[in-house]
Amino acid sequence: MNDPLTEKDCYRLFAEYGTMPHIIRHCAAVSRASYLIASELRAAGLGIDPALAGRAGLLHDMVRTEANHAERAAEIVARYDAAAADIIRVHMHYDLAKDAASMTETDVVALADRSVLEDSYVGHRKRIEFMIQRFSDNPGAVNILREKLAETSGLVASIESLLGKPMGEAARGDAVDVDRLLRRVVKPGRYIGGEVNSARKNLSFVTTRVAFCFPDLYEIGMSYTGLQIIYGLLNSMEGVCCERAFAPAADMEALMREEGIPLFTLETHSPASHADLVAFTLQYELSYTNILNMIDLAGIPPLSSGRAEGDPFVCAGGSCACNPEPLADAFDFIVIGDGEDIFPVICGLHSKWKNNGGARREFLEAIARVEGVYVPLFYEPIYDGSGKYLRHDKKLDCLPDRIRKRSVDDLDNAYYPLSPIIPVVEAVHERAVCEISRGCGRGCRFCQAGHIYRPVRKRTPERVRGIIDAQLTGTGYDEVSLLSLSVGDYPGIEPLVAGLMDDLKKRDVSLSLPSLRLDTVSPDMLARIASYKKSSLTFAPEAGTQRLRDAIRKNITEDDILAGVEKAVSIGWNRVKLYFMIGLPTETREDLDGIVSLAETIMQRARELRGKEGRGFGITVSVSNFAPKPHTPFQWARGNDEETLKEKMFYLKDRLRSVKGVNFRFHDTRVSAVEMMLSKGDRRTFAAIRRAWELGCRFDSWREHFKWELWARAFEETGARIGEDPYTDSGAPLPWDIVDTGLGKDMLLREYEKTLNFGENNIPASAPAAAERDDE
Amino acid sequence: MRTLITFMKTGRAACMSHLDLQRAMLRGLRSAGVRPVYSAGFNPHPKLSLALPLSLGFESLCEYLEVTTASPFSASIEELNRALPDGVVVAGVGMVAERSASVASLVRYAEYDIVAPNPPCGSIAEQIDSYLAQERIVAEKENRKKARTDEIDIKPMIKGFVSERRVGERARYACTLSAHAGAVLNPLLLMRSFYGFCGAPAVNDDEFIVTRTKIILAK
Numbered sequence: 005m006n007d008p009l010t011e012k013d014c015y016r017l018f019a020e021y022g023t024m025p026h027i028i029r030h031c032a033a034v035s036r037a038s039y040l041i042a043s044e045l046r047a048a049g050l051g052i053d054p055a056l057a058g059r060a061g062l063l064h065d066m067v068r069t070e071a072n073h074a075e076r077a078a079e080i081v082a083r084y085d086a087a088a089a090d091i092i093r094v095h096m097h098y099d100l101a102k103d104a105a106s107m108t109e110t111d112v113v114a115l116a117d118r119s120v121l122e123d124s125y126v127g128h129r130k131r132i133e134f135m136i137q138r139f140s141d142n143p144g145a146v147n148i149l150r151e152k153l154a155e156t157s158g159l160v161a162s163i164e165s166l167l168g169k170p171m172g173e174a175a176r177g178d179a180v181d182v183d184r185l186l187r188r189v190v191k192p193g194r195y196i197g198g199e200v201n202s203a204r205k206n207l208s209f210v211t212t213r214v215a216f217c218f219p220d221l222y223e224i225g226m227s228y229t230g231l232q233i234i235y236g237l238l239n240s241m242e243g244v245c246c247e248r249a250f251a252p253a254a255d256m257e258a259l260m261r262e263e264g265i266p267l268f269t270l271e272t273h274s275p276a277s278h279a280d281l282v283a284f285t286l287q288y289e290l291s292y293t294n295i296l297n298m299i300d301l302a303g304i305p306p307l308s309s310g311r312a313e314g315d316p317f318v319c320a321g322g323s324c325a326c327n328p329e330p331l332a333d334a335f336d337f338i339v340i341g342d343g344e345d346i347f348p349v350i351c352g353l354h355s356k357w358k359n360n361g362g363a364r365r366e367f368l369e370a371i372a373r374v375e376g377v378y379v380p381l382f383y384e385p386i387y388d389g390s391g392k393y394l395r396h397d398k399k400l401d402c403l404p405d406r407i408r409k410r411s412v413d414d415l416d417n418a419y420y421p422l423s424p425i426i427p428v429v430e431a432v433h434e435r436a437v438c439e440i441s442r443g444c445g446r447g448c449r450f451c452q453a454g455h456i457y458r459p460v461r462k463r464t465p466e467r468v469r470g471i472i473d474a475q476l477t478g479t480g481y482d483e484v485s486l487l488s489l490s491v492g493d494y495p496g497i498e499p500l501v502a503g504l505m506d507d508l509k510k511r512d513v514s515l516s517l518p519s520l521r522l523d524t525v526s527p528d529m530l531a532r533i534a535s536y537k538k539s540s541l542t543f544a545p546e547a548g549t550q551r552l553r554d555a556i557r558k559n560i561t562e563d564d565i566l567a568g569v570e571k572a573v574s575i576g577w578n579r580v581k582l583y584f585m586i587g588l589p590t591e592t593r594e595d596l597d598g599i600v601s602l603a604e605t606i607m608q609r610a611r612e613l614r615g616k617e618g619r620g621f622g623i624t625v626s627v628s629n630f631a632p633k634p635h636t637p638f639q640w641a642r643g644n645d646e647e648t649l650k651e652k653m654f655y656l657k658d659r660l661r662s663v664k665g666v667n668f669r670f671h672d673t674r675v676s677a678v679e680m681m682l683s684k685g686d687r688r689t690f691a692a693i694r695r696a697w698e699l700g701c702r703f704d705s706w707r708e709h710f711k712w713e714l715w716a717r718a719f720e721e722t723g724a725r726i727g728e729d730p731y732t733d734s735g736a737p738l739p740w741d742i743v744d745t746g747l748g749k750d751m752l753l754r755e756y757e758k759t760l761n762f763g764e765n766n767i768p769a770s771a772p773a774a775a776e777r778d779d780e
Numbered sequence: 781m782r783t784l785i786t787f788m789k790t791g792r793a794a795c796m797s798h799l800d801l802q803r804a805m806l807r808g809l810r811s812a813g814v815r816p817v818y819s820a821g822f823n824p825h826p827k828l829s830l831a832l833p834l835s836l837g838f839e840s841l842c843e844y845l846e847v848t849t850a851s852p853f854s855a856s857i858e859e860l861n862r863a864l865p866d867g868v869v870v871a872g873v874g875m876v877a878e879r880s881a882s883v884a885s886l887v888r889y890a891e892y893d894i895v896a897p898n899p900p901c902g903s904i905a906e907q908i909d910s911y912l913a914q915e916r917i918v919a920e921k922e923n924r925k926k927a928r929t930d931e932i933d934i935k936p937m938i939k940g941f942v943s944e945r946r947v948g949e950r951a952r953y954a955c956t957l958s959a960h961a962g963a964v965l966n967p968l969l970l971m972r973s974f975y976g977f978c979g980a981p982a983v984n985d986d987e988f989i990v991t992r993t994k995i996i997l998a999k
């Protein structure tokens with residue numbers, strides 16, 4: 005017995021037999037309608053196979069231009085699929101004078117065929133009346149058609165009473181009609197789905213449907229490894245399916261709103277609100293308005309408190325969830341920490357709850373007890389009369405006081421996608437990606453990732469190689485990237501990279517090491533990397549003087565940097581990128597000048613080394629604005645206000661202009677000012693985010709879309725002001741204390757005090773040694 | 781070694797751009813175990829060429845991709861199809877004689893099937909006849925570089941143009957248009973020019989449903 009024909013097999017047959025395009029479109033429409041009607045009938049208790057009806061529907065007219073086309077098509081199909089062939093053979097001359105309860109797949113296909121005009125489902129009446137008009141000069145034909153119409157109407161009435169809904173609704177399934185929008189937007193490929201390795205789960209076996217929503221464009225979201233991990237993991241589970249939705253670009257959003265098309269998933273093009281769980285990832289604060297916009301486009305009530313039975317559960321996870329408060333009102337639950345262990349638990353609880361037909365609140369109460377799940381409705385923030393935050397009061401005694409972060413212990417055995425989805429529209433990164441470690445033990449005091457992803461966990465080199473090998477086979481990518489907060493800190497990175505490079509070269513695959521710190525690299529390794537032009541060399545001194553680098557605990561010295569540059573230059577590299585931050589605690593003018601003099605020193609050293617030809621060498625100085633982040637030692641720090649940052653940027657820009665060979669890049673200071681408000685926000689910040697969204701803010705992380713005036717107005721109208729920071733008192737409670745990352749607050753405070761003690765005149769005898777690294 | 785792949789680009793895959801399609805093809809081939817030869821030079825690129833670019837939004841029943849490999853082409857049609865996005869369907873794989881010209885240089889004409897709303901009133905066939913009987917057939921071509929539209933005579937580029945039939949508010953047309961290098965006529969240009977000639981109500985480009993049905997190669 006052959007495997008049933010796949011969709012691709014069917015299209016091959018079309019190609020082989022020269023089926024005309026409009027006929028293929030007609031066949032696809034009949035197939036869709038057959039499948040959906042059969043599914044409805046099956047759900048109503050009939051022993052009907054929707055997939056068989058769908059296959060027969062797809063091929064029924066494959067040779068329509070030939071004489072006896074039904075017989076001829078049946079002959080061809082019979083070689084592969086006897087059951088489908090039987091249906092096709094009789095589809096033209098079939099008697100539908102019967103009752104819904106006795107229907108077979110053949111009846112379904114015949115009915116669907118009588119209800120589809122060209123390539124759209126119009127219902128049997130319209131379709132047959134169209135034929136009657138067409139044959140109006142042939143009374144014999146008209147009579148037969150009228151009989152058919154009466155007979156089919158009888159059947160349809162019987163089906164409608166069996167299903168309890170109009171036929172049109174049954175045949176549409178829940179897909180929205182996006183095709184007519186696709187021709188009218190830029191990069192329509194963003195919205196088509198159907199990628200290699202995307203999931204095609206049979207929904208009839210699914211209890212828990214998840215819509216994974218990425219609050220940015222397709223090409224951004226598809227480059228995010230976390231999406232591929234959760235997507236692959238959920239789709240590997242029985243009874244669960246995960247689909248994707250991305251933020252539509254402005255042109256698509258406008259059309260969707262105009263045409264009343266809700267946010268849809270790429271896998272089935274059905275409304276995201278039909279999922280059981282609508283899950284957002286919180287990667288950067290500036291995507292928050294997109295989240296509200298997507299919830300709105302989905303037609304889901306905006307507030308958790310306003311959702312009723314039958315509404316999906318809207319949830320979130322990701323690095324920004326470590327301060328869940330700013331968007332807490334929008335989410336029914338928020339997952340804190342790694343998702344690999346916890347999502348299967350949540351889906352399991354959901355399936356059980358759904359099968360038992362429980363009330364909404366019962367599910368929330370069940371998951372609120374799972375470690376790492378925060379149900380904001382059950383925790384109420386309390387403020388004093390002056391509006392000062394005091395604490396969270398929990399509404400149920402059985403719940404923990406704080407939400408403990410979830411963490412995967414064993415990365416080797418954690419799920420990792422071997423066949424990631426390959427984007428159909430060019431994404432930011434298109435490459436096989438292997439996360440070699442999670443977490444970073446360096447403890448730079450400003451760094452949130454370095455604090456919330458502890459402890460450091462690694463994948464073994466064997467597992468890394470296995471993942472890369474499988475991904476390359478499954479995707480055909482010609483580039484591999486190793487993912488880690490600090491690739492160079494991976495124990496045994498050199499042999500790993502050396503071995504990989506040899507293997508990959510044989511496969512015409514290049515390797516990129518995106519977060520490689522130059523100071524961690526040996527000359528030997530650098531030489532190897534140099535043979536691949538794709539990797540860029542970066543240094544992140546973050547601060548211009550040794551004093552400030554020590555104060556923020558960035559363990560990198562000027563000698564390290566110069567030695568690295570020397571290595572790079574000697575191998576023939578002609579560009580190095582340096583990352584700095586301005587506005588760090590204890591920063592002075594001297595520290596800014598330090599950035600300039602470091603750039604000068606590097607350029608001078610390069611010129612010395614390269615002699616006359618040294619002219620081709622250049623550095624990029626990329627400067628971002630420090631924004632204090634929750635759960636770091638600098639969580640109490642006040643970020644610089646916008647004017648100060650701007651003044652510093654202009655100062656640097658001005659001074660760096662005179663240094664030849666330097667390319668200066670800087671971040672928008674206004675964007676940073678808003679980011680600060682959001683990252684240290686509390687539950688009241690939601691009002692401002694919502695107002696900003698109402699005023700039209702979207703895609704705030706895109707310079708061309710960011711609207712400062714609207715944000716300023718949004719904060720003002722909701723009783724706040726950009727630049728304000730109520731959380732700088734190290735003795736007072738913080739709203740994000742509700743999350744327990746496992747790091748003691750006293751430890752963070754001690755670290756912060758160390759920084760403050762590094763004030764200008766307080767230069768330490770020695771820089772913190774590497775031994776002080778806390779690999780806890 | 782050169783191999784010619786015949787494939788269709790149907791359904792929503794019509795929304796993939798020329799570049800997206802090239803990338804998907806490269807990956808599909810690699811994933812099916814085919815390793816194209818890379819060109820020499822500072823920025824090596826795989827030797828992979830599509831015979832005739834297809835406009836974004838058009839479907840096609842007949843596309844050609846020529847790929848050069850160092851070892852004999854090993855992948856089966858099934859393996860290739862598994863490694864390609866939905867709607868991009870390989871129908872055939874064949875060797876190309878070593879010294880023959882590239883498939884792109886052999887392209888002469890392309891045939892299109894077009895479904896369009898608001899057809900001109902009256903007999904479409906008669907109007908096509910008088911449209912084609914003009915001494916010059918003027919069409920407006922957008923010149924992006926110079927940010928203006930040029931008037932060109934497309935008459936020499938139309939090899940065939942007929943109306944198939946009328947379906948309610950829509951009509952179907954078939955045309956055979958020049959497609960060799962330097963003289964490629966986009967069917968939308970023809971349709972706009974024809975609609976203008978008949979005085980039919982204007983139709984947006986996105987309302988024409990275009991399918992390329994054939995690429996005609998020189999013998």
Ligand code: SF4
Pocket residue numbers: 444445446447448451452453454455489490
């Ligand atoms: S090295 Fe420092 S900045 Fe980089 S990830 Fe680790 S802690 Fe964060």
